[in-house]
Each structure stands twice: as structure tokens, then as C-alpha cells.
Amino acid sequence: MDLIIRNATVVTMNARREVLREADVVIEGNRIVKVGPHARTRLTRAVRTIDGNGLVVLPGLIHAHLHACQTLCRNHADGLELLDWLRERIWPFEASHDAASMRASADLTFLELISSGVTACLDMGSVHHYDAVFEAARDAGLRLVGGKCMMDTGQGVPRGLRETTEASLAESVRLLEQWHGTSNDRLRYAFAPRFVLSCSEALMRRVGELAKARGVRVHTHASENPTECDLVREKTGLDNVVYFQSLGLLGAHTTLAHCVWLTTDEQRVLRETQTCVCHCPSANFKLASGVAKVPELLQQGITVGLGADGAPCNNTLDIFHELRLAALVHLPRVGPTGFSAMQALELATVNGARALGLEHDVGSIEVGKKADLTLVDLSGAHLQPVSNDPVATIVYGAQAKDVRHVVIDGEVVLRDRVVQTMNAEQVRRQAVTHARRLLAALDG
Numbered sequence: 001m002d003l004i005i006r007n008a009t010v011v012t013m014n015a016r017r018e019v020l021r022e023a024d025v026v027i028e029g030n031r032i033v034k035v036g037p038h039a040r041t042r043l044t045r046a047v048r049t050i051d052g053n054g055l056v057v058l059p060g061l062i063h064a065h066l067h068a069c070q071t072l073c074r075n076h077a078d079g080l081e082l083l084d085w086l087r088e089r090i091w092p093f094e095a096s097h098d099a100a101s102m103r104a105s106a107d108l109t110f111l112e113l114i115s116s117g118v119t120a121c122l123d124m125g126s127v128h129h130y131d132a133v134f135e136a137a138r139d140a141g142l143r144l145v146g147g148k149c150m151m152d153t154g155q156g157v158p159r160g161l162r163e164t165t166e167a168s169l170a171e172s173v174r175l176l177e178q179w180h181g182t183s184n185d186r187l188r189y190a191f192a193p194r195f196v197l198s199c200s201e202a203l204m205r206r207v208g209e210l211a212k213a214r215g216v217r218v219h220t221h222a223s224e225n226p227t228e229c230d231l232v233r234e235k236t237g238l239d240n241v242v243y244f245q246s247l248g249l250l251g252a253h254t255t256l257a258h259c260v261w262l263t264t265d266e267q268r269v270l271r272e273t274q275t276c277v278c279h280c281p282s283a284n285f286k287l288a289s290g291v292a293k294v295p296e297l298l299q300q301g302i303t304v305g306l307g308a309d310g311a312p313c314n315n316t317l318d319i320f321h322e323l324r325l326a327a328l329v330h331l332p333r334v335g336p337t338g339f340s341a342m343q344a345l346e347l348a349t350v351n352g353a354r355a356l357g358l359e360h361d362v363g364s365i366e367v368g369k370k371a372d373l374t375l376v377d378l379s380g381a382h383l384q385p386v387s388n389d390p391v392a393t394i395v396y397g398a399q400a401k402d403v404r405h406v407v408i409d410g411e412v413v414l415r416d417r418v419v420q421t422m423n424a425e426q427v428r429r430q431a432v433t434h435a436r437r438l439l440a441a442l443d444g
């Protein structure tokens with residue numbers, strides 16, 4: 001059935017960044033067919049309508065770096081730097097997952113994402129049980145580009161996560177063949193070698209070849225923390241990004257999370273290869289990693305998306321927290337006009353779409369694009385008095401609870417703040433039950 005959103009403020013994020021007032025968005029099937037004042041025509045078919053009065057319609061917000069497998073470890077890995085955080089808490093935690101706890105973790109994640117206006121994400125799994133994450137996204141109605149984490153080497157990797165190069169590649173290809181393009185192309189595969197320190201050169205090289213041959217994305221971490229960068233140089237003789245380039249991993253089809261500590265040469269390589277970066281400001285603060293030079297990367301024409309990273313290093317997956325932080329954190333360095341609210345919103349919309357390889361389908365509200373939309377209610381006391389700039393109002397001050405409706409692929413998955421595709425109470429209960437078991441094993 002078709003859908004019309006009537007009489008809303010529409011932040012299109014089109015090339016001219018137009019904001020339309022008292023506009024309608026008309027959706028047929030899963031595509032946007034009209035946008036603008038009085039765009040509704042005499043549709044002869046039965047339609048559903050959403051009254052957009054007082055609402056701002058944004059392109060569906062996009063998390064470009066996430067670990068749904070880690071959400072049950074939220075609030076249980078505080079006060080650590082990256083490598084200790086991984087070795088002491090996250091890897092042992094991930095190793096103790098079974099398929100049921102993975103499903104519970106993904107359900108909880110996607111409940112939080114949809115409730116807070118996120119329509120798509122780029123996710124990195126753990127080594128095992130990635131089918132459960134795809135199943136959860138399929139049932140929740142979320143758009144997911146994801147893949148199992150690949151780890152065939154590394155110090156401090158627990159037995160439950162260790163895998164051979166061949167097994168890692170074989171399981172990745174199996175998942176790709178089973179899930180890529182399913183659910184009306186809402187689900188896509190991305191190879192996810194974890195980072196240089198947990199992947200052999202042979203594995204990385206093969207991933208580069210396979211990703212190109214299969215036309216799918218590569219999603220990994222790079223240059224998050226100075227100790228990691230030192231160890232990468234020790235292991236390979238090269239900086240992270242240059243090493244990836246030497247293995248044929250870079251290109252517009254690759255997204256590197258973090259990129260906090262980049263040399264000038266690495267920035268040049270990113271620019272020349274059109275490799276995408278994902279900015280994760282909360283995670284970079286909480287693990288005491290540093291601040292990525294996002295305004296400078298954008299100025300060079302590098303695509304930068306926005307992500308929460310894992311719940312245990314954030315500890316929320318609320319994209320409004322990331323938007324606000326991304327908009328503010330660079331200002332002491334670049335000045336009060338050096339990075340705008342619009343630029344922050346670009347990270348989570350048009351740029352996020354590119355970081356997921358979905359720029360032709362989502363990221364803006366334009367005729368022909370898929371209908372992924374986030375409808376924000378600006379009537380909350382904390383937003384008064386609203387200005388005539390809805391983007392600044394939302395980026396600096398809106399909260400997850402202000403999200404009123406969410407549409408993904410033409411389906412209303414959040415209506416009046418109620419997720420339509422999941423039983424929220426059951427998801428919470430299941431998550432707590434499974435988390436108790438996993439965390440007892442971790443702390444025992």
C-alpha cells in the first residue's frame with residue numbers, strides 16, 4: 001500500500017540542500033515518487049497517510065559503524081583503552097555468544113535504532129552467529145549492510161574467536177551468498193576483517209580480491225588509537241591506511257572506522273582512492289582515543305559518515321548524541337563557524353549512504369530514492385522556541401525521544417513512537433536474560 005506524508009517540513013538533503021515547508025512526500029511501494037508543496041495527486045489506490053503538521057521529515061538517519069553483537073555488554077566495559085578493552089572485556093564477551101544471545105543482542109540493538117530514528121547501519125559482527133543478526137534485521141525491517149568479523153591471528157584472541165584464514169573466508173562467502181540482496185535488497189553483505197592486528201596479510205589480500213569480484217563492501221577499523229598505530233607499524237612496516245592500500249583493500253567500496261591518527265600521506269591515499277571514513281566521536285572520547293580531524297578530511301573531499309561503534313564503548317547507540325557531539329567537538333580547533341550543523345547532518349545522511357554504498361538509493365529525500373524517512377516532532381519543551389532552521393534545531397538539541405515515526409523501504413516501522421515490527425517488552429526481557437548469562441561467564 002502507498003503512503004503520503006502531508007504538510008510537513010522536509011529537509012531534503014538534495015544537492016541544493018533544500019528545506020521545503022508545508023510539503024508532502026508521496027511514496028509508491030518503496031520509492032519516493034513526489035516531493036513538494038501539494039505533491040499529493042489523486043492517487044486512485046488505497047493509501048496510508050501520516051499527518052506531518054509540526055513534524056520535520058529527514059532522510060532516514062544512518063549509522064555507518066556499529067557492532068550489534070556487543071550491545072549486551074553495555075555498561076560492563078568502562079574505563080579502558082582500546083586494546084585492554086578488547087582483550088579484557090570485548091573479545092571474551094563476544095566469544096561466549098551463542099546464536100540465541102546473538103539474536104537477543106541484535107534485537108535490542110535494532111529496537112534502539114528504530115526507536116531513535118536510524119533506518120540503516122553498517123554493522124560488524126563477531127566471528128560466529130552472523131545469521132542471527134541478519135535474521136533480526138530482516139524481521140525488524142531495518143536496512144543492514146553487515147558481515148561477520150574476520151580474525152585469523154592476533155595477541156590475546158580467545159579460543160572461541162580464533163579461526164583459520166580459510167574458515168574465515170569460507171564462512172564470509174557463505175553468508176554473502178545466503179543474505180546479500182535479500183529482503184527486497186534491504187540486507188547486504190560487507191566483508192569485515194576486524195583490524196590489522198587480528199588479520200593476516202593473506203586474509204586481507206583475499207578480502208580485497210573477493211570484495212571486488214563480488215561487488216560488496218569492505219568494513220574495517222583503522223588508526224583508532226596511538227598504541228594500535230605503533231603496533232601496526234611494528235607488524236607491517238607501514239601506517240594503517242598505506243598498508244591497506246598495498247593489499248588492494250581501498251576504494252569507494254571500503255569504509256574505515258575511526259581514522260583518528262592519520263598521517264598526511266594516509267589522508268592523501270584516502271582522497272585518491274575515495275575510501276570512506278566513519279567518525280565515531282563518543283567512542284573515540286570514551287576509549288580516550290582522540291578526535292578525528294573530520295572538517296579537514298571533508299575539505300579534501302573524503303567521505304565521512306557517523307557511527308556509534310559498539311554499545312560498550314559509548315554507551316548509547318543514540319544517533320542524536322553523535323550528531324550533537326560531531327557538531328560541537330571540532331569547534332575549539334576550527335572556530336565557531338568551521339563546522340556547521342548541516343555538515344553534521346550530512347555525516348548521518350548523504351555521506352552515511354555513501355559509506356554504506358547506498359547513495360543511489362537512500363540518504364536524501366528525492367524522487368526515485370527509496371523511502372527511508374525519519375520524522376521528528378519539534379514540539380518538545382527542550383526545543384522551544386524553535387528557529388526557522390530545523391537542521392540546527394535538530395542537530396544541537398533534538399533527542400531520540402523526539403522521533404515520532406520512521407519509514408524504511410516504504411514501511412512504517414515506528415508509528416507514534418511505537419516500533420511496529422517488534423515486541424519491545426519481550427526484546428528487553430530476552431536481552432536482560434541473555435546478558436546475565438554472558439556477563440556471569442565474563443566476570444566468573
Ligand SMILES: [Zn+2]
Binds near residue numbers: 065066221257309310
Ligand atoms: Zn568498531
